[in-house]
Amino acid sequence: MRTAKDCFKILRDIRDTSMATVGKDGLPRLRIIDTMLVESDDEGDRLYFLTARGKDFYRELMENRYVAITGLNDRWETVRVRGKVANAGQELLEKIFIENPSMNNVYPGDTRDILEVFCLYEGEGEYFCLATEPIERESFSFGPGEVTEKGYEITNECIGCGTCSTGCPQKAIDDGQLYVIRQNNCLHCGRCYENCPVQAIIRK
Numbered sequence: 001m002r003t004a005k006d007c008f009k010i011l012r013d014i015r016d017t018s019m020a021t022v023g024k025d026g027l028p029r030l031r032i033i034d035t036m037l038v039e040s041d042d043e044g045d046r047l048y049f050l051t052a053r054g055k056d057f058y059r060e061l062m063e064n065r066y067v068a069i070t071g072l073n074d075r076w077e078t079v080r081v082r083g084k085v086a087n088a089g090q091e092l093l094e095k096i097f098i099e100n101p102s103m104n105n106v107y108p109g110d111t112r113d114i115l116e117v118f119c120l121y122e123g124e125g126e127y128f129c130l131a132t133e134p135i136e137r138e139s140f141s142f143g144p145g146e147v148t149e150k151g152y153e154i155t156n157e158c159i160g161c162g163t164c165s166t167g168c169p170q171k172a173i174d175d176g177q178l179y180v181i182r183q184n185n186c187l188h189c190g191r192c193y194e195n196c197p198v199q200a201i202i203r204k
């Protein structure tokens, strides 16, 4: 089972991750922002990034304190997380510059004093891999965050006709007295939900 620590490590290895905020107009804003540092210890799992005080991104973070991050690596593994961020000031700047030396080209010398570090410390996420057959997905939370159940579920109304299992693109439904969706292999495509003759499948 993949943990938040494992998935933060994937984002750190990707490094150039996509990060979304909500703008003042209530619409999404998406940018490539480097995942600069990840830490996991007794205090939890944390992901750090930084930005300059003059940027819209900084203002959106200070006003909303919430981000969504996603990245895809060359093994077709996607990690996406969303959660709360805190302004971590400049205490970690030096460590971040040591671990990401290219930052010295972007903000040489003391120009780094315009930067502030942000920490993602609470939320939930998902690991998704399209390279396996069937596909794999796992959910995780970090900090006091909890996993929000998503996808589809077969209820006691199931009459065992097998339509859902036959038509599932990932063959992710096991037969039995009641058919069961293997959640870790499900695409969340909804095809079983649309085709069940007795509406025994619910959206979670």
Ligand code: SF4
Pocket: 154, 157, 158, 159, 160, 161, 162, 163, 164, 165, 179, 195, 196, 197, 198, 199, 200, 201
């Ligand atoms: S299609 Fe509906 S009734 Fe048929 S096996 Fe699937 S869940 Fe059960």
Ligand code: SF4
Pocket: 152, 167, 168, 169, 170, 171, 172, 173, 181, 185, 186, 187, 188, 189, 190, 191, 192, 193
């Ligand atoms: S939602 Fe799609 S992938 Fe998941 S069990 Fe139903 S048909 Fe299969």
